[in-house]
Amino acid sequence: MIKVMLVDDEPHICMILEKIIEKQEDYQVVAKCQNFATALVNFRKYAPDVVFMDIDLGGDDGLECAKIMTQLSPKVKIIFATAHSEYMADAFEIYAFDYLVKPFDMERVVCTLDRIRAQRESVQVTETISKSEKYQGKLLIKGKEQSCLVSVEDIIFIERADGSTRIVTRAEEYKTSLSLSDLEEKLDKEQFLRCHKSYIVNVSRITKMEAYGRWTYTVKLKDTKETALMTSQHYEEIKNRFS
Secondary structure: OEEEEEEOOOHHHHHHHHHHHHOOOOEEEEEEEOOHHHHHHHHHHHOOOEEEEOOEEOOEEHHHHHHHHHHHOOOOEEEEEEOOHHHHHHHHHOOOOEEEEOOOOHHHHHHHHHHHHHHHHHHHHHHHHHHHHOOOOEEEEEOOOOEEEEEHHHEEEEEEEOOEEEEEEOOOEEEEOOOHHHHHHHOOOOOEEEEEOOEEEEHHHEEEEEEOOOOEEEEEEOOOOOEEEEEHHHHHHHHHHHO
């Protein structure tokens, strides 16, 4: 069930939204609030997945209220529902999921709810795949004549070249027909980075990054004399991660 909280100082607006939401499959309105303080109390109490938030709460600042909520629960989806279209840019700085301007287009509200449900279902499918395929510290590599279990922590880098994929570890090298995208889905994104269209690297194995042209870097890795390539965008990402 997707839990929804409504925050608006106009009771009739809450009533309209509640009627729309309760008609949608998998949704439940768990709280209705008219001011900043009550909204935060109920947010902590009910832990909603979605919050419909007015910006002007009878003098209280809905933007600030939403900011606090996202700090408490980064995954919460904030939908601003307000008569003030001029605050849209500020709202999206708080990573608002959507911005609805009163009077509401009912179909737009339903469309927003459908998008949230679809995202949730997609995440659940991904998590199911992760639990069933993401090892227990191993990666199954299927070949024509044999299958190998590769210890994930031993992987230094993965390269796609000449129509096949090469997995390089300290002790051995494996070849597979799996694409980099297939392998990327099976690997922990905190540990492994798709740093180039042809490479995935184990971040913990990076020892040096050197400029190689204007937009590319060569990556030197522990336990191998081979190098990988990294785009300038991912170079900045690595710098920020460790700075």
